[in-house]
Amino acid sequence: MMYLAYQTQANLMAPLRALAEQALPGLQQAAGSNPFLRGFAAATEMVARAGLSHGRPPYHIDSVRVGNRDVPVVEEPAHVTPFGTLLHFRKDLDEAAQARIGVQPRVLVIAPLSGHFATLLRDTVATMLPDHDVYITDWHNARDVPLSAGRFGFEDYVDHLIRFLEVIGPGAHMVAVCQPCVQALTAAAVMAEEKNKAVPRSMTLMAGPIDTRMNPTKVNELAKEHPITWFREKLIATVPPGLPGVGRRVYPGFIQLTAFMSMNMDRHVKAHVELFQNLWKGEIEQATKTKDFYDEYFAVLDLDADFYLETVEWVFQQHRLATGELMHRGKLVNPKLIKKTALLTVEGERDDICAIGQTVAAHDLCTGIKPYMKRHHLQAGVGHYGVFSGKRWNSQIYPLVKNTILAME
Incomplete structure (x- = not known):
């Protein structure tokens, strides 16, 4: 109702x-x-x-400055599922220009699935494009996904990341922002255990809730105030008739926007x-x-109820990854098995959504990565969004991300 x-x-x-x-x-x-x-x-x-709008806004990335010239950018779907598109920002270069810049590192930017579209990372992508071959997880609005497409839960998100990396091909890098840092780390661990050839060369985790027991924020405390049954009964709704996803159970984007x-x-x-x-x-x-x-x-995106409820319960209430209890498709997730992927974590000093200590916790989990392949950066003077957009992202944080990627090329 x-x-x-x-x-x-x-x-x-x-x-x-x-x-x-x-x-x-x-x-x-x-x-x-x-x-x-x-x-x-x-x-x-x-x-x-x-x-409110329920459609994805445009990225407005029509060109990018490469060297001393502006290069057109073409958005191309590299892989499509009912729940998300692996979107490629292809630079439209002629043969001479391509030969001049060479083969650029391929990067998968992993966007949050938390009530807004992936265009929230527009500035992140635009900053990285001159030096990298960039892809993004362009998640679809759950209210537009028919019931026949099946469920989409936490494990399905992880499977999407693995599949997207396989489509991009061996040697790619991951840059995860906010909520999906947990799924990105999980995907890297699963791929390492399975000796997947597409295991990422580097993994940058920015302002993500790896362990929300550290310095809990108001958002973290709200997630623990009620049992998961309360979230299921009070916040989950059914997509009404007249929409493609009629009958699908979702956490509506308009509810999250109201809360924010x-x-x-x-x-x-x-x-x-x-x-x-x-x-x-x-x-x-x-x-x-x-x-x-x-x-x-005001462009809001609905989340599949399974994904929302599992994220609240597994990440924010039970801390399964941090406590070593997270399972994926029946097998225990073991970040210690990650050995060939460099790790960079980034936190914002004034982040009131994902506080100091929550993302750097990844280093304690990834003990198999050599110390020289691990780095943490605490950015002074920025809140949550300043970690991946704005002046300090461009001038202080991005150079570290770029160097991490280059070091593993």
């Missing part, structure tokens, strides 16, 4: 939003310097924007008041920055 009520409200609002969007260009053109009309146009735009916004509601209200004022005053540059942020923030 919860999802049906939400979708019914969204459907009822859709015509009003469409009408406002259609009227907006004319209002903006007619407003000129008239303060009343400018205010009316600003209000109309706020109405047009009043809602409630933690900083004053800030979001203030941002929208300022957006209205910027639009009214014609301060286009500042308004565009705010709109771009919320276009991404």
Whole structure:
């Protein structure tokens, strides 16, 4: 009923939003310097924007600077399953340019499956592209996946990573951001034990919950406040009729967004008041920055219920990987068997989602990796998102990631 009520409200609002969007260009053109009309146009735009999106926003990575020239970038699906696409950002180089830059390291960027689309890592990909051949886990919205595709749980996520690395081919590298650091480490351990030829040469884990017993955050504490039955009964909903995934049990993205916004509601209200004022005053540059942020923030993705519940229980409540109790397809996951994969962990000093100590815990698990192949970096002055986007990511963190990859080439 919860999802049906939400979708019914969204459907009822859709015509009003469409009408406002259609009227907006004319209002903006007619407003000129008239303060009343400018205010009316600003209000109309706020109405047009009043809602969530359930489709993936564009990456907007159309070209990249390689050397002294701009090179077109083409998005190509390298492998597709019902639940995710291995998306390749192929640089469209001629033979001469390709010969000049040579073969670049292949990198799989592993995006979180936590209520937003992989485009959240747009800045991560854009920074890495000039020096690397980049792929990303472009996860699909569970509400668009038909029931006939089956379940998607924690182990299925791990299997996807293994399959994606096999498609990319031997010698690739992994860069995992946030929540999937656990699955990335699990995949590397499984591949090492199975002597899989596609085992990654390096593994960068950034702001991930390897062991949330270390310095628990508010997010970690919320996960342990209730038994898993509470999450199943209170937060899981059924995709309503009219959508491709009708009948699938999901953790709706709009619920997670509501929870995130409630933690900083004053800030979001203030941002929208300022957006209205910027639009009214014609301060286009500042308004565009705010709109771009919320276009991404309000694009929500539903998680398959099995994946969500298993992640909450296995990672945040039972700490199975950290305690040596995590199983994959009936076999115990043993990170000690990872020996040929370099390890870099990165944490943010001000991270209030994945606190200091939670990611570096990977080093205690990966005792089979030689000390010279392991490194940890604590980035001063950044929160969670600053680890993988923004100025310090570009100038201070990325060079370490790049050097880790180059050292294993």
